[in-house]
Amino acid sequence: MKTKLPDLPAHLITPEPVYRARRQLMQLGLASPLLALAGCAGAEDAGTPAPAATAAAGASGAAPGSEELTRFEDASSYNNFYEFGTGKADPARYAGTLEPSPWSVVVGGEAEVTGTFPLEDLLKITAVQDRTYRLRCVEGWSMVIPWQGLPLGEVLKRFKPTSRAKYVAFTTLADPRQMPGLRYPSIDWPYREGLRMDEAMHPLTLLATGMYGKPLPNQNGAPLRLVVPWKYGFKSIKSIIRIDFTEAMPPTSWNMLQPEEYGFYSNVNPDVDHPRWSQRSERRIAGTASKLFAERIPTLPFNGYGDQVAGLYAGMDLRQWY
Template identity: 75%
Template sequence: MSRPRYPQPPASEITPEPVYRARRQLMGLGLASPLLALAGCAGAEDAAPSAAPAATDSADGFRTSETLTTWQDATTYNNFYEFGTGKADPARNAHTLRPAPWTVVVSGEAGTTGTFALEDLLRPHAVQERIYRLRCVEGWSMVLPWQGIPLAEVIRRFNPNSRARYVAFTTLAEPDQMPGIRYPALDWPYREGLRMDEAMNPLTLLATGLYGKDLPNQNGAPLRLVVPWKYGFKSIKSIVRIHFTEQMPVTSWNQSQPNEYGFYSNVNPDVDHPRWSQASERRIAGDGNRVFANRIATLPFNGYGEQVASLYQGMDLRKWF
């Protein structure tokens, strides 16, 4: 049996996997696999969305009572263009990724910089479990139990200076490990960034695990960001560089299609994507299939407004989308 690559939370703090799986009962509809492509199609005709689940969230936002997405769906329905643009491509192709050993370069406006082994980057922080909603810009969402370390705890170790207004992240870009980067779907490597106060918010997580296990390759092994109030593409995967900068960093989707993907990318049901509405979403949880997943109304800031709305006070969130 392989051993975890980083410290794990105590067993008492991890919900047992059978409990995860028991939360969803497969309906056994036997739908043909080609139909699964319809699940991310936000423009399809559909029944009116229902109200969002009446979830019981913890006051800090770290946990929710909403039904979890299954391990099977969470690990086989992914966006990770470095392994292909289809939702099933990452699970099929990501076996070529080598997540250990792994190093992360820390650079820029900080007192401590350098190249760090993953274990040293995360030491001595305790891994925590967070159950977060994650909403994809294409119109589907999941509820997942992540394990990781608050990004703020890691940032403080590097003593960013007063010029560090943003934190930029870069994904690995190795053609021998990531077949998708042989094609110009984006300008590789994949890049993302946060304003410093967003990065320091307690909700922002450097994730190292999922369902009490190491992150699967297709989910961003061995280190990814999880920013639950923003669309999923902000939660950059397989991070190899953290850079502190005074200037707003270039981010991949904003660079590629700036009229569709803003730098902030906060979940906002009142600001539509140019090609589809963002007012509702397909929640991939609770009904056992992706094609007809429960469609619900989207909440501002993905339901985390109480924890993050103050970060954007006075901003025009239609302009700064």
């Protein structure tokens, strides 16, 4: 007798914007194997209320030692990097074309020190640190990953941002030769993300260069990516080639594509549902847990890092500023 697999919620299969783009491509006869699997997914007006001042939190923020790590095999093969396709397996399958060396990062905007900097120069700023963080995807799955990298704030200080710098904008590489997913208009390339300055300078925010004691795999954002553990995973932009200090809130990719679903802040919040599904629980992929049938656990406010970061948003309505 055949065993019938349980029906999966639609949000675990295909985000609506990608579904729409896929249908358009199919109608045009341009559908590709790159779009065969599922994918996982900021700017609002400049009238954002000013947050209350808060003292910097400690930099520990590690996931409790009792939490089982996600296997490297899962963290490096079940992830999102639309530049290589919208399926969870596409990045591992196609990211071998990415050339992570040599690599440079352009720094611009409201700062005294700007220009193009080889990655090696950025990495000399401070010692690489080990950080084990939870990563929560907006679709409803999560992982626990040991990262290696530099506190973003320590890197940004080098460029001496001016008093006009209220936000930090990040841009991903967009090279069709290296990234086959760019041939398809799933989003408006290049991929862009941004943080408010105090979020970027917070001790928990990591500019990651490795995971599991190894350099970042291509599919996980080599050679340089952001990790912001209290926000949904799409805020942790990969393969960064540009950092800009801005006075205005910068446009961000998913917010531009679907603003009613993806806000600029995108803090993990079980009390604010995605318009098409609940955010109150998540599937934790760890140990030998199946990706589709992993244990479902309650989602914590700010992904469990509220003690360190909630003060950043004092006085803000987090339902409005989602």
